Amino acid sequence: MDFTPSDEQSAAQGLAARIFGDLSTHERLTAAGTGTDAELWKELCAAGLPAAVEDVGLLGLVLILEEQGRTTAQVPLAATCVYGLLAVAAHGTAEQRERLLPGLRDGTAVATGAFPARGGVHIAEDGALYGAVPWVPWLRDATHVLVADAERGLWIVRTGEPDVTAVPVETTAPWSAGRLVLDGVRGERLGNGQPGAYADVLATARTAFAGLQAGVCAGSLARAVHHTVTREQFGRPLSTNQGVLLRAADAHMDTEAIRVTAYEAAWRHDEQRACAAQALTAAWWASEAGKRVVHAGQHLHGGTGADLDHPVHRHFLWGRQLDAYLGCGGEVLEELGLLLAHSSQEGSS
Template sequence: MDFTPSEEQSAAQGLAARIFGDLSTHERLTAAGSGTDAELWKELCAAGLPAAVEDIGLLGLVLLLEEQGRTTAQVPFAATCVYGLLAVAEHGTAEQRERLLPGLRDGTAVATGAFPARGRVHTAEDGALYGAVPWVPWLRDATHVLVADADLALWMVEASEPGAEACAAGVTVEPVETTAPWSAGRLVLDGVRGERVGNGPEAYAAVLATARTAFAGLQAGVCAGSLARAVHHTVTREQFGRPLSTNQGVLLRAADAHMDTEAIRVTAYEAAWRHDERGACAAQALTAAWWASEAGKRVVHAGQHLHGGTGADLDHPVHRHFLWGRQLDAYLGCGSEVLEELGLLLADSAQGDAS
């Protein structure tokens, strides 16, 4: 395994770091509230970063999402790339790729996914979709939603026309506030017709593994950003005439948070690398998701605690990392759920090898 970024991946990561660093500031995030920073999204699309994902692969996307996570930038980048660009590129027909990908590349179309499947959506005999999903990230921005029905078939549903305020017929979007400000909404489908993407459960499993890997990369960035803020605080804040960072307890807590962050990062890299190499990556994606959930939760808590009383301020930038970390902790399966799924997968694999 070689996780060394290619020249193209490094260039894209550097560009993302500059754009996120320059534009995703505390002041702009405060002004955005729980909504999307539309100007930042336009800048990212104008720079060609969503479109680049098809060339730099899932590992490249993980690198870009790390940069988003460091600044907790409020844009539908992960969702559009995972549930739109990569899903259509890898599982769509030639006609779907030709029709859907241009808008997803330039940002005029925004995708999200009603994942994971919970059996809340079913397909009628005539092909119409019915059901409700309690919350879908970035749904308020989405023009397209990738929906998994109870049989794990994937359907691309047009939620609205690009630039339109009204939802498409048969689609209702009700705003929902989640722990992190992800422009979420409740999705209600009432007889809407989608277009089939991929070959059922196999495509669903592949998209879910991709999503878990990508959002683990996002969590690595969130944790790195939280830890960087904590380090800066403890180095510059003095107590009894010396920096807080010289206290052994602070050093140990920060060291544990650093190791947890690296574990999230390296497991996400491995899963993404295996995906790009067309190797089996289901177990690796679950491993990355488990680290993102369990370790991510520890890191963002540590980030707040290392700020002392300042960390209790809901308006402090570190609190945003805490909210994102907790949201990512449970988004695609909390630690115990993912661990159970991983155990069943390994058990099935062992039985297959034995037979």
């Protein structure tokens, strides 16, 4: 395994760090409220970052999303790349790639996904889609929704269709979410219904959002370190207290565990190796370790951490949202156990 970024991946990460660092400020995030920063999204698309994901692969996307997570920038980057660009590029027909990818590259189209499949949507015999999904991230911004049916494939639904309703929903993190209601809309099948497409997109999503969580945790920890180094108690910095040092060290190790497992899953995916177990492992670390880190970030701020307007609280909200998205730790661990048991049985037969 070699997680060393290529020149293209490093350049994309550096560009993302500069744009997010310059534009995703506390003042702009406060002004955006629970919505998307439309100007930041335009800047990212003008710089070609979403389009670059096709070239830098999933590992490159993880690196970019780390930079987004550090600043908790409110843009639908992960959703558009995972459920739009990468899904269409990997599983769409030649005609779908030619028709859909240009808009997803330049940001005029925004994608999201009704993932994972939990039985909320069913497909009638005539191909019409019915049902509801309680909340879908970035649905209020989306032009296209990738609807998942684990047995019958993936379907692209346009949010502007008359049989599609998006009801605004406020989630823990400000992800412009909405409740998706489908009342007989005829979706467009992604690709030719290849087996394994749903599992691949779900593994890709889990890996990408684990990378986002790594950035959220790194940003939370960086703020905590700055606070404890500059804040004094009884004439010395808080960072000199052993309890503070140990809590920060644990948070650092947890953050590194999220990062390296996301890197491994992404690298294996890009190398076209089996990565289902690695994606689940990254998702488990993102859930279990992620919530520990963002809690530690708040606690290390002391009373300041209880201020809902403090920047560290935004990391806490994102960390808790990512903890449960695509499956909480217990659900993911059960799925991983079943996968490993199945693989063991196949190997012994």
